[in-house]
Amino acid sequence: MGDPRGFLKVRTRRELAERPVEERIKDWFDVHAESGLQPWTTEQAARCMDCGTPFCMNGCPLGNIIPEFNDLVRQEKWEDAYNRLSETNNFPEVTGRICPALCEAACVLGIHQPPTMIKNDECTIIDQAWNLDYVKPLPPQRLTDQTVAVVGSGPSGLACAQQLTRAGHTVVVYERDDAIGGLMRYGIPNFKLDKRLLDRRVEQMEAEGTVFRTGVEIGKDISWDDLRSRYDAVVVAIGSTVPRDMKLPGRELEGIHFAMEFLPDATRRVYGVKPVHDITAKDKHVVIIGGGDTGSDCLGTSIRQGAKDVTVLQIMPQEPNERPDNQPWPTFARLYQKTSSMEEGFETGRAEYVYNTDSVNFVGSEEDQAKVTIENSTATEGFVADENGHVTGLKVVNVAPGENGPFTRRPGTERVIPADLVLISVGFLHPDTTTLVDQLPVELDGRGNVARNDAFATSQDGVFACGDAGRGQSLVVWAIAEGRSCAAAVDEYLTGATELQAPIVASKRPMMLPR
Structure with missing residues (x-):
């Protein structure tokens, strides 16, 4: 640790800037306006406390040697940082972009300040390594006959x-x-x-x-x-x-698809590959059932394809803004985070989130709160179709806990959410x-x-x-x-023997698995 007071001098966390919503929803490029080395990168890396017991390393399934590569980023020793990172991670350009950062959830600094920017440091290291031509093929010195x-x-x-x-x-x-x-x-x-x-x-x-x-x-x-x-x-x-399906009246109607039939087609079109299912959200009322990462991806994709509007039915309660008692540090806590796709939906006025919850601890700006429907609980009753057997809507009703336990319908809350395209995103x-x-x-x-x-x-x-x-x-x-x-x-x-690293055993499970 080059500066033992680094985390005291720099208390704020600097995130990568994103491109304006109206610009990025017109293309399929990275949502970020910044990438790679920034003027503030080394300053942020200096916030790492180099803990005697680095819980960040325990939080990471790969066992990345995080305090060491953080300090190498601080010193801008990019080749050394790349060598240290690549000892434990084959594809940091992927984890540095789409991993939910279990390591940051376990960061000791995160107990009382925003955690160290481990994920961004990882991404910067590998971007610099590619830019500086440090990434080379590593063929074996000898071949076995296996x-x-x-x-x-x-x-x-x-x-x-x-x-x-x-x-x-x-x-x-x-x-x-x-x-x-x-x-x-x-x-x-x-x-x-x-x-x-x-x-x-x-x-x-x-x-x-x-x-x-x-x-x-x-x-x-x-x-x-x-x-x-x-x-x-x-x-x-x-x-x-094998996707998890939903047993609802009308499930067999045209226009109802799994998320992983919809998303791959969108990416195939970007790269000029023929779609398999030929599904598009253009000019449609879209309903997404499931609001996790995949549901968010469906939202951002639908907006870019030109959907009229998108309703996301979040089957889980609204996430809190602070750690629940049953998710203590250093476990991964499921907290409310506004994704880039949610921001695009809210800012353009084309997205609404409906949460299934009976207690609310909403997080976000007042503008965001106005665009999220909070109800005691929303039950899905089935799909509505036109005369050709194509879905046109989703029937829902509000329910509340009954006196004896089961949920009961709340009279007068029945409604139909318009839907020309329904995407099921409830896992596998x-x-x-x-x-x-x-x-x-x-x-x-x-x-x-x-x-x-x-x-x-x-x-x-x-x-x-x-x-x-x-x-x-x-x-x-x-x-x-x-x-x-x-x-x-x-x-x-x-x-009969191996020198390859084995960071986990098959029975090991994460302390808390994010959705």
């Missing part, structure tokens, strides 16, 4: 593949889509994660020796058992892709294991995920599982940690 197939190219699959390639194994990554990246490629809007960031990582991995096969669906184009016979080990990194159940279980029977856990032991090994010899396929729906930072740890387990299985 081969590994990684099925799925999301963050866990890519992290696992890169680690195993660098260990000297011959690794082939199979992806059923037309481009590498999994959910990062088409599931996350371009205004949050520019896909060029993925492209240059893929180029680096190819230069290191990783082989990519796109447009290949394992279980259909190649059977799972055939794949296992071809390789010394197989890693299942297929994500959690488990991976799609239909062909896997049929062709290479692996045991599943009680939630339908691929069962594995703490070494990521499944019930089939030589078959491993990592990321959402085994953990269930989670965060990109947990996926990378799982991929790295799974790579260490596979390396040990193939060679």
